[in-house]
Amino acid sequence: MSQLSHISAKGEAVMVDVSDKSETTRMAKAQALIKINQQTVASLVAGEHHKGDVFACARIAGIQAAKKTSDLIPLCHPLMLSKVTIDLSLDEAAGEIKVLSTVKLKGQTGVEMEALTAASVAALTIYDMCKAVQKDIVISELKLLEKHGGKSGEFIANEGDKC
Template sequence: MSQFTHINASGEANMVDVSTKQETVREARAEAWVSMSKETLDLIVSGSHHKGDVFATARIAGIQAAKKTWDLIPLCHPLLLSKVEVQLEALPETNQVRIESVCKLAGKTGVEMEALTAASVAALTIYDMCKAVQKDMVIGNVRLLEKTGGKSGHFVAN
């Protein structure tokens, strides 16, 4: 097993020094799922939700969150993202929304946390916009799907 990179020799949390790392193109994809009732999903899909376009708002929230990840996660580096994409898909057969985010840059550190944050905040935004209609929605299965670039190379989730 690899060593934790955010823990120094004294066992204290620290921000990793990336100044000597090589700049490479890095990309990460993540997903999150929101489970809800058929009625709630129907409101979202039909566009008749009283708060407006739930998917558009969640997409913008996810993009903003990716750009602010360094401000939310204490040991993350501020990054100049070159791409952030958030896609939302309604799955009526299971009464779920699947969110997939993609983050990309040319830099010295990965964008996994940005992709995970984008998917998570998009899911939280769906919850926030729909909580007046349904409070027992479930956000789950937030995970990294794939990452490329950097020293550790290519990762694809099973």
């Protein structure tokens, strides 16, 4: 088994030293899937949600979450992100909202955790704003879709692993 990068030889948690790593352009995409009922779909489509624009709030929350990842996840480095996008798509017939986050920077460490955090918080924001209409909303399929840059190279999820 390979040595875990966030555990010292003494078994203590440590933040990885990235100071000797080269700066490269790094990008990651993550997704989450939200299952909603037709009453919730109708309220979103009609734009009659009493809390306001659900998708606009989710986008802002996702962007903020990416920027705050190092405050939320122990041992993550604070990063100077150059791009964060949150794309939301509603499949009315299926009753599903797909959240897709993209995070990018030029730096010494990857942005996978920022992309995953952004997707999850955007999804949680949609849940929070819609819970008055529906309590049994399901958030699932939170996963890394792809990452580029850095020493470990590229990762692209198998087509069957994508929502």
